Amino acid sequence: MHQPDNTTRDMLGRSKNVSLGKALLALQKHIKPFSTDNETVPLDNGLHRITSHPIKAPEDLPPYPRSTMDGYAVRASDTFGASQNNPAYMEITGEVKMGDMPLIRPAPGTCFKISTGGLIPPETDSVVRLEDTVNIAEDMIEIIRGVAPGINVIGTGEDMRKGEIQIHLGHRLRPQDLGLLAGLGIKNISVKQMLRVGIISTGDEIVPFDEEPAPGKIRDMNSVVLAGFIRKAGAIPKYYGIVPDKESDFHAAAKTAMEENEIILFSGSSSVGIRDMGVKIIESLGEPGVIVHGVAIKPGKPVIIALCNGKPVFGLPGHPVSATVCFEMIVLPAIKLMEGSFHSFLPDKKMIKGILMRNIPSAGGRKDFVRVKVRRKKDNKTFQIDPVLGKSGAISTMVKAHGYLVINESIQGLSKGDEVEVELF
């Protein structure tokens, strides 16, 4: 779906940018979920991985009814009507040993002592809590609160029923999910391979960050920032070095990155020459090529969104701040779409409400991501929101900030005193 409307004569994306919403919709049309292969990992390495199949319970859990309280296993009918004023007296004729299968039933009208997790002895159906009893002799209790059948007992299969789906396809595994799988004795799990994201930096002015830059050169910050965001997103970054302003080198690096990754990011120089070369190279990598060139966001406007043989390719602006906004707002949704991860209807960001401490101008028709600091007022729980001052190219503004204040397309600026909501980093 090539969109010539969104490109200007010189492909700089300087006029008629599409909205962020439309850009994401265009991306979504082209992206196939679950686009990586499956692999099997030990349960202990499963945290935050995405399931490749629905997982069913291979057995009932618990396999036998267990007590959920410390107390006494009883026949509920023996306790009916017992209360503080009218207690039931009962002899303790045994004790359920933890970890043992109780084979003996308490004699009618008597009870067994039981701890939380102990198996319910034959013929008993409920547990009277320790705190609802009074010990009146070593082997005799007063029950001051009767129970109904099943009370304080977790029945066979009440946690999980054999054959029922417990965890869905495309679920990002949380600690409790791993616990459930452990409870079912599942030692290895099939998950989607982690997405691999190739990073190619471009530009004659960029040197690797661990080299001393000659005058006029600058260290490569973008690769490091992007690798951090890729890891944070649960994917694997791979560097392909810095490509100078030479088409053959650029093309060779892009081809290798395309072969070895599911997503490719070009980042770096905003020089017109390299930008044009970037578009040409992206177009050569596969169909349909560039689908969006220029999005109505600030910062991040000149971003290029492409799909080449089913793989998303992004041309990110040279400023680390702009590159960050483009990553979070465009590349991250692409990663989630490719993962096919569920629960996507839940909000994805920590938000905080506060009072804006300054006017912030903004052009209508553009989504602005303003970096802001958050302070807490000493007297109460109100938060104060200040924009971080500084040039948009300055990475220090991203470091000083706690999050973004998003100003939507329909709004022209915000005023001091407005209640606003901040997306925390």
Added chain:
Amino acid sequence: MHQPDNTTRDMLGRSKNVSLGKALLALQKHIKPFSTDNETVPLDNGLHRITSHPIKAPEDLPPYPRSTMDGYAVRASDTFGASQNNPAYMEITGEVKMGDMPLIRPAPGTCFKISTGGLIPPETDSVVRLEDTVNIAEDMIEIIRGVAPGINVIGTGEDMRKGEIQIHLGHRLRPQDLGLLAGLGIKNISVKQMLRVGIISTGDEIVPFDEEPAPGKIRDMNSVVLAGFIRKAGAIPKYYGIVPDKESDFHAAAKTAMEENEIILFSGSSSVGIRDMGVKIIESLGEPGVIVHGVAIKPGKPVIIALCNGKPVFGLPGHPVSATVCFEMIVLPAIKLMEGSFHSFLPDKKMIKGILMRNIPSAGGRKDFVRVKVRRKKDNKTFQIDPVLGKSGAISTMVKAHGYLVINESIQGLSKGDEVEVELF
């Protein structure tokens, strides 16, 4: 600060539990921030690590003034008053090559073409954006919007000033922080060692999750759940196996775990015998020993909080659900206190507001953590909140849930139709 008030005669914590707030305050009094050693890691491995020192900029960034736009480097005074109706005409007498140090100044009244990131040539002080010019001949432009000095230029040290602290002590490094450090050429960073958390499971009824349980036994879920939460918190879990109901084995495992970790978690059996033994062993590990026994939360009430020779030791309930609540509400704050991480005034959880779809009873004086599902209404953006039904011991309730609805001590239950806020997992 031993608190005998909070322990019952039999140390089961069944009466007069302290509030969660008081328990955390007691813990805070005893915990020393930054309690691990420092280590040096390559920048690329620094994500989410905690800085052990403030980090100053060793140089100005940028080292020379650079353009923040594509356009023309000019003397601002040559453009004063230029507008659409009254444009300034200017000859293009050169171009700044990306990555080169420009040594030649444009002749007075002329300009050099420049790309974003290019160095400002001598005697120029500002950049006119490409979009504020019209090319009227190959080497001649009309400027339709004048600039003031410094416009579209980022000056020497404007991003970071040499010697200024850029990143504070105790800061958890985000992708943008790594980018800033890359920009300063910092290859290795000193960070706090990751906290190590030992996990000891107890109970005769527990078997390792990868073994087939005999009748009456149950697989160890807690260790797996806790290890997941520990990893999620950026710490390192270490298993010390399952300790049966035998004091010497229990004590040996506890001693080893104390030597090898900064935090120790006992988890598992709720059987009274093991619980009492657990308290005895914790008391033997160092001063002051148990500081809180029993917290007014549901689930999680019987939790034990101890400090032994400066190391927090927690006795967690046997149910994975209760253990999870205790981990998130008590152990996690301890980890953060020990890390000494900053920004702690910011909310830590993703929250979502919605309408409660059922009445939920709750006892006053107790903080309830109700597991809830979140649904989005089709017609709009409202969320509907349903409690997950099921016994509190059932781990499947944690897996089906999207988060906790917290019912505070001062509230006795919530009603259907109430607007409530959910802490998402």
